[in-house]
Amino acid sequence: MSRRYLFTSESVTEGHPDKVCDQISDTILDALLTQDSSSRVAAEVVVNTGLVLITGEITSKAHVNYVNLIRQKIAEIGYTDAVNGFCANSCSVLVALDEQSPDIAQGVNTAQESREQDSEEQFDAIGAGDQGIMFGFACNETPELMPLPISLAHRISRRLAAVRKTGDLPYLRPDGKTQVTVAYEDGRPVGIDTILISTQHTPTIGDITTEAAVQAKIREDLWAAVVEPVFADINIKPDNQTRFLVNPTGKFVIGGPQGDAGLTGRKIIVDTYGGYSRHGGGAFSGKDPTKVDRSAAYACRYVAKNIVAAGLAQKCEVQLSYAIGVARPVSILVETFGTGKVDDERLLEVVKQHFELRPAGIIHAFNLRSLPGERGGRFYQEVAAYGHFGRTDLDLPWERTDKAELLKQALNQPISVAMG
DSSP: OOOEEEEEEEEEOTTSHHHHHHHHHHHHHHHHHHHOTTOEEEEEEEEETTEEEEEEEEEOSOOOOHHHHHHHHHHHHTOOOGGGTOOTTTSEEEEEEEOOOHHHHHHHHSOHHHHHHOOOOGGGSSOBSSOEEEEEEEETTSTTSSOHHHHHHHHHHHHHHHHHHHTSSTTEEEEEEEEEEEEEETTEEEEEEEEEEEEEEOSOBTTBOSHHHHHHHHHHHHIIIIIHHHHTTOSSOOOTTOEEEEOTTSOOOSOHHHHSOEETTOOHHHHTTTTSSOOOSOOOTTBOTTSHHHHHHHHHHHHHHHHHHTTSOSEEEEEEEEOBTOSSOSEEEEEOTTOOSSOHHHHHHHHHHHOOOSHHHHHHHHTTTTHHHHTTTOSHHHHSSSOSSSOTTSOOGGGOOTTHHHHHHHTTSOOOOOOO
C-alpha cells in the first residue's frame, strides 16, 4: 500500500534577527581569519531594539574595528532606516570578548594522539575543539542533492530578499520567513501542499492604506514576483489545490530586532536540512574551523553527497562524533535508509579509507582557514544566510562531488578491513 504524507521546512531571510546575528558572527570570523588564519574564534551576537552585543572568546593577532565592521554588515543586510527600530548608523554596539580558555587551547594545539603516542602523522597534530556529534545528509530529490522542502524554502527566501534589494517590491523590509510543505508518496515528492511567506513591509503601499488592501497587494505581488519565478525551473509546481498563505496575522510592519531579539546559532535547522535529517545540536556561525560543530558537519555533508552523487544510495546520512582534544573521530556511521546499492557496512569501510575526518585533515582538505583571505574577506558570512548546504550560487568545497567516481571504483574491489 502506498503511503502519502506531508513534510515541511522553513527558511528565513537575511533580515531575520537570528540571521542578523549569524551574519555578524561570521563577518567577524572572516575578518579575523583574513588577517590571521590561525585565529581561534567563538563569536556570539545578541541583537535587540537599537542594540548589538558581541561576546564570546577570541584569540587572534588580527586587529579588527568591530564597531565599524558590524555597522557595515547591518547596512548591507538592509537596516538603514531608524523607522525599523534598528539602524546601522544609530544602534549601540557593545563588545565584551574574552580569549579562548587555555584548557581548551592545549587540547586543540596538540591532540591526544600527538601527546601520548608521539605521532608524526600530519593530521594528528590538532585535536577537536569540543566534544559532540555532527550529521550530514544528501538525497537525490534535487540537482543539488538536498531535500526538496528546504531547497524551495531557501529559494523563496533568497528571491524575497532580491526583489526588496532591486526595488521591484520597494515596500518590503528586511525581515521575513518562508515555509514550504511538500506532499510525498512512497518517499518521493509529488506535489506542493502549502507555501507560506511572512514578510515585513511598510504600513502603506503608495495610496493603498487599509490593512486588508495592503495585504491583498502583497499577496498578489509575491505570487508574481517571488513564487512564480522560483518554480519556473522546478518540475513539481503549485496547482489549484496548493494553499498560499501570506502574513497570516494580518500585517507584519514591526519586525527585525525591534520585533524580536536575535541570537547567534538559533536557526540550526534552517542552516542544514530543514529537519529532514537529524542534527547534532551544534551551531555553525562565529566558529573557526577547529570547532568540529562546524567543520565536521561540513565533512559529513561532503561524504554523504559523494555517496549519493556516485549513485550508491538515494539517501545517505553520515554521523561523526568527537572527544575534545582528540584528533580521530570517536565514531563514524553511514546510514542509507534501505536505499543503498551496497551494505552500509561496506560503505563505511570505503569512507574510512578515502575521507580524512580528523579536524586538521578537514581544515586542509577544504582550505577552511585561508578561504576568507583568498575570497576578499568574505567566505563564512556568505553561508550565514540561506543555508550552508546545497548552495549552487557559491563554490563551497564541501559541496563538490570529486570523490564520487573514486567511491564507485573502490566498491568494485575487495575491501580489506584493518583489525585492532
